[in-house]
Amino acid sequence: MLQTGNFSLVLLIQLTLLAYDLFVNSFSELLRGAPVIQLVLFIMQDIAILFNVIIILLMLFNTYVFQVGLVSLLLERFRGLLILSALYLTLSICFHCWVLNLRWFQSNRFIWTDGLQALFVFQRTAAVLYYYLYKRTAEYMGDPRLYEDSLWLRNIFARTRQ
Amino acid sequence: MPTVKSKKKKSKKEATDGEEGGGGVEGEVEEVTSRRRSDSRDPLTPEPLDPAPQKKKKKKRAPTIDLEAEHPDVPNGDMELEWEETAPVTRKTKRKKKAKATEQYCNDLDAEDDDIIADAPSPIPQHSLFSAPHGHSQPVGKVFVERNRRFQAERVEQLRHSEDDYMDPRQIWTTRDIALRVHSSFRVLGLFSHGFLAGYAVWNIIVVYVLAGEQMTTLQNLLQQYHLLAYPAQSLLYLLLAVSTVSAFDRVNLAKASMALRGFLTLDPAALASFLYFIALILSLSQQMTSDRINLYPTANETLWPPGSEQQILRPWMVVNLVVAMLVGLAWAVVSTRPDIDYTEEFLMTMEVEGYPRGEDNLDIPA
Numbered sequence: 001m002l003q004t005g006n007f008s009l010v011l012l013i014q015l016t017l018l019a020y021d022l023f024v025n026s027f028s029e030l031l032r033g034a035p036v037i038q039l040v041l042f043i044m045q046d047i048a049i050l051f052n053v054i055i056i057l058l059m060l061f062n063t064y065v066f067q068v069g070l071v072s073l074l075l076e077r078f079r080g081l082l083i084l085s086a087l088y089l090t091l092s093i094c095f096h097c098w099v100l101n102l103r104w105f106q107s108n109r110f111i112w113t114d115g116l117q118a119l120f121v122f123q124r125t126a127a128v129l130y131y132y133l134y135k136r137t138a139e140y141m142g143d144p145r146l147y148e149d150s151l152w153l154r155n156i157f158a159r160t161r162q
Numbered sequence: 163m164p165t166v167k168s169k170k171k172k173s174k175k176e177a178t179d180g181e182e183g184g185g186g187v188e189g190e191v192e193e194v195t196s197r198r199r200s201d202s203r204d205p206l207t208p209e210p211l212d213p214a215p216q217k218k219k220k221k222k223r224a225p226t227i228d229l230e231a232e233h234p235d236v237p238n239g240d241m242e243l244e245w246e247e248t249a250p251v252t253r254k255t256k257r258k259k260k261a262k263a264t265e266q267y268c269n270d271l272d273a274e275d276d277d278i279i280a281d282a283p284s285p286i287p288q289h290s291l292f293s294a295p296h297g298h299s300q301p302v303g304k305v306f307v308e309r310n311r312r313f314q315a316e317r318v319e320q321l322r323h324s325e326d327d328y329m330d331p332r333q334i335w336t337t338r339d340i341a342l343r344v345h346s347s348f349r350v351l352g353l354f355s356h357g358f359l360a361g362y363a364v365w366n367i368i369v370v371y372v373l374a375g376e377q378m379t380t381l382q383n384l385l386q387q388y389h390l391l392a393y394p395a396q397s398l399l400y401l402l403l404a405v406s407t408v409s410a411f412d413r414v415n416l417a418k419a420s421m422a423l424r425g426f427l428t429l430d431p432a433a434l435a436s437f438l439y440f441i442a443l444i445l446s447l448s449q450q451m452t453s454d455r456i457n458l459y460p461t462a463n464e465t466l467w468p469p470g471s472e473q474q475i476l477r478p479w480m481v482v483n484l485v486v487a488m489l490v491g492l493a494w495a496v497v498s499t500r501p502d503i504d505y506t507e508e509f510l511m512t513m514e515v516e517g518y519p520r521g522e523d524n525l526d527i528p529a
Contacts, residue, residue, distance in 0.1 A: 007337040011344060026401040029454070030393060080417065110458050110466055112451040121447045128404050128443060132411045135348070139510060142341035 002062070002147045011153045014055055014138045016133055018049040025127050035100060042096040049092060053085045056137060063146040065153065073143045073156060088130040091123040342510050345412070349504060352409020353497075356435075360494035361381045363487035368393055370480055378480075381472040385459045392456040396449070399486075403443045404424040406490070410436040410497070415505035438493035440484045452479040 024045045031037050059078065060066055060074050075082075095127040145152055306313040369391075373384040413432035416422045425433030452475060455466060467475075 002337050004335055004337055004340060008340050011340065015344070022401065022404055024329055026397045026404070030251045031448075080470065083427055106462070108458070110454060112454055117451050120450055124447050125401065125444060129406050133405065133417065135408065135415060136506065138343040138413070142334060142337035144338060157198070 002142070002144075009060065010055065011138055011142075013145050014052060014134070017052050018134060020048050021052075021088070021127070022047055022131065025124060032103065032107050035104050039100055039108075042092075042100065046089065046093055046096065049089045050135065051108055052134060053082075053089070056081065056085075056134070056141070059141050063141075064148055065146050068157065070154065070156060070160060072155075072160070078137060079129075081137045084126065084130050084133055088126045091119070095123045109150050110120070184461070184484050200495060242379075250291050268341055285359065289400060338510070343505055345504075345510060349412065349507070352405060352412070353501060355402055355405040355409060356494045356497050359399075359406050360491045362398070362402065362478065363483075363490045365485050366399075367480075367487040374476070374480065378473060378477065381476055383474070385467075385472065389456050389459040392453045396446070396453040399446050400443075403439065403490070406493070407436070407439040410439045410493070412506045413497075415502050415509055418505075418509070421505060425505075431496045432503045432505070435493040435497045438489045438496070442489040442493070446486050447487070449479055449482050 024041050025115055028038060028041050028045075031041065056078075060078065063074065095116075098116060101112070102116075103109070196508065236390050304315045306315055308314075352369055370384065370388065373387050375383065410432065412426050414430065414436045416436065422433060422436075424430075455475065457461075458466060495527075
C-alpha cells in the first residue's frame with residue numbers, strides 16, 4: 001500500500017517540476033541576455049520532463065495492478081499521458097535546439113520564421129495539455145484501488161483471463 | 163490511532179520494566195524498609211527519626227526523573243497514571259507491613275534494628291517494592307517534557323490536547339484525501355487566475371488602444387511606449403492562460419471524452435470556458451513573433467520595421483489581442499456563473515476500494 005507521506009512527497013516533487021517547466025515556458029524568452037542562460041534553462045527543462053516521466057512510470061510499476069500483471073489495463077488508462085509526454089519532450093528538444101542554434105552567436109536578434117512560429121505554437125499548446133494530463137494522472141495515482149486487492153481488480157482480472 | 167496506542171502501551175511497559183529492572187530498585191527497597199522502620203517506630207520515638215525519611219524521599223525523587231529522561235517517548239501523563247494505578251497496591255502492602263511489623267515489634271521488643279530489616283523483605287510482594295513512594299506520587303498539574311534537549315514544565319491537559327491535535331489529521335488522511343486537497347488547492351489558484359487574467363487582458367488592450375490613438379494615428383507612440391512591456395506582457399499572458407486552461411480542463415474533466423463532449427453539446431459553463439480559453443491560448447501564442455518584433459523596435463533596422471509598415475504589422479496584432487481579451491473575459495464570466503462545477507473532483511471522489519459499483523463507470527477511461 002502506498003504510504004500517505006511518500007505519496008505527498010512524490011506529488012510535491014512532480015508539481016515542483018511542472019511548475020519549473022511552466023516558468024521556463026513562460027519566461028525563458030525574457031531571460032535571453034546570454035545564450036548560456038537559456039541553454040541551462042532548456043537543459044534543466046528537458047531533464048525535468050524526463051524525470052517526471054520516469055517518476056510516473058515508477059509509480060505505475062509500484063502499483064498492485066502492475067504487479068498482478070494487468071499492464072494492459074494501466075497502459076490503456078495512462079496511454080494518453082505517456083504519448084503526450086513523449087510528444088512534448090520531442091517538441092521541446094526540437095524547439096530548444098532550433099532556438100539556441102539561431103541565437104547562439106547573437107542572443108538579442110529577431111529569429112522568428114513561419115516554421116519556428118508553428119513549432120512554438122505546437123510546443124506551447126502541447127505543454128498545456130501535458131500539464132493538465134500529468135497533474136490529473138499524478139492525483140489519480142493516489143487511488144487506493146491501484147495498490148491493493150479489491151473486488152474491482154478481481155473482476156478485471158477475470159475479464160482479462162476470459 | 164491504533165499504532166500510537168500500541169506504542170504507548172509498549173513504552174508504558176518499557177517504563178515499568180525500566181522501573182523494575184533499573185537502578186531504582188535499591189532506592190525503593192531502602193525507601194520501603196526505612197518507611198517500614200519509621201512507621202513501626204513512630205509510636206515510640208517519633209522525633210529523632212523524622213529527618214531521615216525526609217532525606218531519603220528527596221533522594222528518591224531524582225531517580226524517577228532520570229527514568230523519564232531515559233524513556234523520552236513515554237508521555238508523562240501516562241507515568242502519572244501508572245503511579246496512580248500502583249498507589250493502592252502500595253497502600254495495601256503498607257498496611258500489611260505495618261501490621262506485621264507491629265506484631266514483630268511486640269514479640270521482639272528489644273531486638274536490634276538490623277534484625278528487623280533482615281526479616282522484612284521476604285513477606286513483601288515483589289510488585290510493591292517498585293512502586294513510587296506514596297507521598298510524592300500525587301499527580302500535579304505540571305509535567306516535564308523534553309524539548310530541545312531540555313526539560314520544560316507543561317500542563318498535562320495542554321500536552322494531551324496538543325498530542326490529539328497533532329495525531330488526528332494524520333490518522334484520517336489517505337492518499338485520496340491528499341490528491342483531493344491538491345486538486346482543490348489548484349482549483350482555488352485557477353479561480354484566482356481566471357479573474358486576474360480577465361482583468362489583465364482587458365487592461366492590456368485598453369492601454370494598447372489608448373496608446374495607438376484615434377484611428378491608429380499614433381502607432382509610433384505605441385511602439386515607443388509599449389516596446390518595453392510587449393514581451394513581459396506576452397509571457398505573463400501565456401502563464402495565466404496556461405493555468406486558466408488547465409483549471410478549466412480540470413473542471414470539465416476533459417480526459418473523460420464522453421463527459422467532455424456532452425458538456426460541449428449542452429453548453430455546460432465549464433466546457434464552454436475550456437473551449438474559450440483554449441482558443442485564446444492558441445491566438446495568443448500565434449502573436450509571439452509580432453511581440454518579439456515590437457520588443458526589438460529600438461534596435462530595429464529597416465528589414466524588421468520597414469518605414470510605413472507599422473499599421474500593416476500592428477493592426478492584426480491589436481485585433482487578435484482584442485479577441486483574446488474578449489474571449490478570456492467571456493470565459494471568466496461563464497466560469498463565475500458556476501464556480502462550483504468540478505467534474506474531476508467528483509471523479510477523484512469515486513476512488514474507493516469498497517466503492518466498486520460507484521467507480522465502475524470510470525474504469526475504462528484513459529487518463
